[in-house]
Amino acid sequence: MAYLLKGVSILGGKPTDLHLGDDGLITDRSDDKAEVIDATGLVALPGLVDVHTHLREPGREDAETVETGSRAAALGGYTAVCAMANTSPVADTAGVVEQVWRLGREAGLVDVQPIGAVTVGLAGKQMAELGAMATSAAKVRIFSDDGFCVADPKLMRRALEYVKAFDGVIAQHAEEPRLTEGAQMHEGEVSTRLGLTGWPAVAEEAIIARDVLLAEHVGSRLHVCHVSTAGSVEVLRQAKARGVRVTAEVTPHHLLLTDEMASGYDPVFKVNPPLRTARDVDALRQALLDGVIDVVATDHAPHAVQDKECEWSYARPGMLGLETALPIVLSVFGEKWELIADRMSIAPARIAGLAGHGGDLTKAGSPANLTLVDPSARWVVEPGGLASRSSNTPYAGMTLPGRIVATFLRGEATVLDGKAVK
Numbered sequence: 001m002a003y004l005l006k007g008v009s010i011l012g013g014k015p016t017d018l019h020l021g022d023d024g025l026i027t028d029r030s031d032d033k034a035e036v037i038d039a040t041g042l043v044a045l046p047g048l049v050d051v052h053t054h055l056r057e058p059g060r061e062d063a064e065t066v067e068t069g070s071r072a073a074a075l076g077g078y079t080a081v082c083a084m085a086n087t088s089p090v091a092d093t094a095g096v097v098e099q100v101w102r103l104g105r106e107a108g109l110v111d112v113q114p115i116g117a118v119t120v121g122l123a124g125k126q127m128a129e130l131g132a133m134a135t136s137a138a139k140v141r142i143f144s145d146d147g148f149c150v151a152d153p154k155l156m157r158r159a160l161e162y163v164k165a166f167d168g169v170i171a172q173h174a175e176e177p178r179l180t181e182g183a184q185m186h187e188g189e190v191s192t193r194l195g196l197t198g199w200p201a202v203a204e205e206a207i208i209a210r211d212v213l214l215a216e217h218v219g220s221r222l223h224v225c226h227v228s229t230a231g232s233v234e235v236l237r238q239a240k241a242r243g244v245r246v247t248a249e250v251t252p253h254h255l256l257l258t259d260e261m262a263s264g265y266d267p268v269f270k271v272n273p274p275l276r277t278a279r280d281v282d283a284l285r286q287a288l289l290d291g292v293i294d295v296v297a298t299d300h301a302p303h304a305v306q307d308k309e310c311e312w313s314y315a316r317p318g319m320l321g322l323e324t325a326l327p328i329v330l331s332v333f334g335e336k337w338e339l340i341a342d343r344m345s346i347a348p349a350r351i352a353g354l355a356g357h358g359g360d361l362t363k364a365g366s367p368a369n370l371t372l373v374d375p376s377a378r379w380v381v382e383p384g385g386l387a388s389r390s391s392n393t394p395y396a397g398m399t400l401p402g403r404i405v406a407t408f409l410r411g412e413a414t415v416l417d418g419k420a421v422k
């Protein structure tokens with residue numbers, strides 16, 4: 001169906017009419033049969049792209065499925081998500097990544113781009129069949145053992161070299177495992193007070209420093225997952241200044257929350273890497289503004305009730321992110337629409353190699369992948385009201401700015417009036 005978005009503000013610009021053709025492309029021609037949407041006061045952004053999403057299928061469909069996660073994504077303004085490989089079975093073969101890719105197509109709410117594992121079973125011992133995943137129907141370009149660090153430097157080097165053949169990228173979960181044995185939260189004053197084993201900042205920074213040197217040595221692309229410390233930002237700043245091909249992401253929760261949240265021992269705040277200090281939060285915000293950190297990625301990590309509502313030390317790390325990412329970024333940075341479009345759509349689409357996403361909404365012929373935001377709306381986060389199958393949001397009860405009114409995937413509405421269409 002064709003749509004006419006009347007009076008919409010593209011990236012905060014002057015109100016205009018935006019035509020979505022029934023061929024799924026943006027057009028400058030009007031169509032008498034187009035469905036008219038009054039978009040007065042709404043801001044159009046290119047559809048958001050998440051380079052780091054956990055969809056839990058196959059294996060933990062009780063926590064999330066490709067379909068429920070896709071619905072949460074569309075409601076959050078996303079048109080594409082990259083699905084992490086730490087499923088059960090692990091996405092370490094062409095068969096599994098094709099299964100996830102097909103499930104995404106069947107759900108039809110966002111483009112689900114599978115990420116392939118770097119090592120067999122995420123065990124860190126033997127390289128997975130990266131080439132077969134790259135040439136499969138899923139056309140995998142990002143490889144990651146996320147959840148675990150590719151700690152073996154020789155294996156990391158080989159993986160970096162291998163993916164060069166198809167312009168792939170290794171997304172590293174930077175955590176030196178020997179420095180985080182038994183870790184429960186950020187190592188600092190708060191962990192000392194609470195008596196919980198600490199996860200020191202250096203465990204992240206040491207791996208990023210090693211990996212940027214490896215990537216520089218072999219001339220490959222490296223992507224750093226969920227950067228969480230001020231020291232990591234400095235390592236990245238220096239590497240980028242030298243021309244190393246490294247990109248990095250920060251999560252909404254690391255841009256807002258601190259280790260103080262652990263004080264009540266509520267496991268909803270347990271996450272990997274852990275929430276850090278206010279000084280780290282400030283450095284991460286500045287790095288996103290400067291472009292030292294390229295993108296905001298959700299690290300949407302749904303967990304079933306029994307894995308989260310238990311004693312802190314037994315709880316799984318991870319928190320929901322897809323439905324709250326844009327509101328959190330809006331509350332931290334305000335209405336910086338150009339910045340938001342770049343860090344949440346254009347740059348992630350480029351990193352993931354998703355050509356149809358992160359396009360120019362003013363250009364006729366671009367795929368109509370976009371979302372409409374009402375920046376003046378306020379809403380209260382209710383865990384049970386989210387579309388995700390899980391409810392482990394750290395923002396329960398918070399009032400957030402910005403509501404997603406509509407999302408379009410190749411010109412088809414996936415969200416209308418703030419509700420998913422299927």
Ligand SMILES: NC(=O)N[C@@H](CC(=O)O)C(=O)O
Pocket residue numbers: 054086146147148173270271272273299301302316317318319
């Ligand atoms: N972020 C988390 O705390 N958990 C993630 C794994 C990960 O991103 O490392 C998960 O899969 O639950």
Ligand SMILES: [Zn+2]
Pocket residue numbers: 146147148173225226272273
């Ligand atoms: Zn991780």
Ligand SMILES: [Zn+2]
Pocket residue numbers: 052054084146147299301
């Ligand atoms: Zn993750």
